[in-house]
Amino acid sequence: MADNDENTIFIGGKPFMNYVTGVVMQFTTKGAKEVTIKARGKFISRAVDVAEVATRRFLKEHGIEIKDIKINSEEFKNKEGKNVNVSTMDIVLVKK
C-alpha cells in the first residue's frame, strides 16, 4: 500500500514540469519498476502530456513504456449537494 502510494503521481494545478520530474525521478533516482499517473476531470489532458513528455523526452533510453491506460467515472457531491460524475484516468508506466 505504502509502496503503491509512493509510485503514484496525482496530476493537479502545479507547474507542468514538477509532474514530469516526479515521474522521471521515480524511475531514475528511486528505481521504481512501475509508476501510475492519475488524474480527474480537466487534468486528464495534462496527465497525457506528462506521460508523453516523460517517456519520449526523458525516459527514452531507460526502456520505460506505457503498460496500461484505464478510464473510469467517480461520483461525488458538489457544493449544492448534487451528485456529479467526474471522469478519471490512470496511466501505468513500466520499466521493460
Place this chain on the structure above:
Amino acid sequence: MADNDENTIFIGGKPFMNYVTGVVMQFTTKGAKEVTIKARGKFISRAVDVAEVATRRFLKEHGIEIKDIKINSEEFKNKEGKNVNVSTMDIVLVKK
C-alpha cells in the same frame, strides 16, 4: 478507409451532447461494430467524458465496452513557425 472515417468521432468545441449522441448513434442506428473517439490537446479530457457518458449512460444494454486506449504525440508548426508537440488520444469502443 471510408468506413473508418465514418466510425471516427473527432472531439472539439461543439456542445458536449453532440459527441455523445454521435457515438451512441454509430452503434445503435448505423450498426457499427467499432467506433473510435479521437482528440488532441485540451480536448482529451472531453474525449474521456464522452466515452464514459456514452458507454455508462446510453450504451450499457448494448454491450459496448472500451477495447483500447492509445496516447501519442504529434508535432506541428505553430503561428510563429515553431515546432510544437501536442498529445493525442484514441479511445476505441467495441460491440461485444
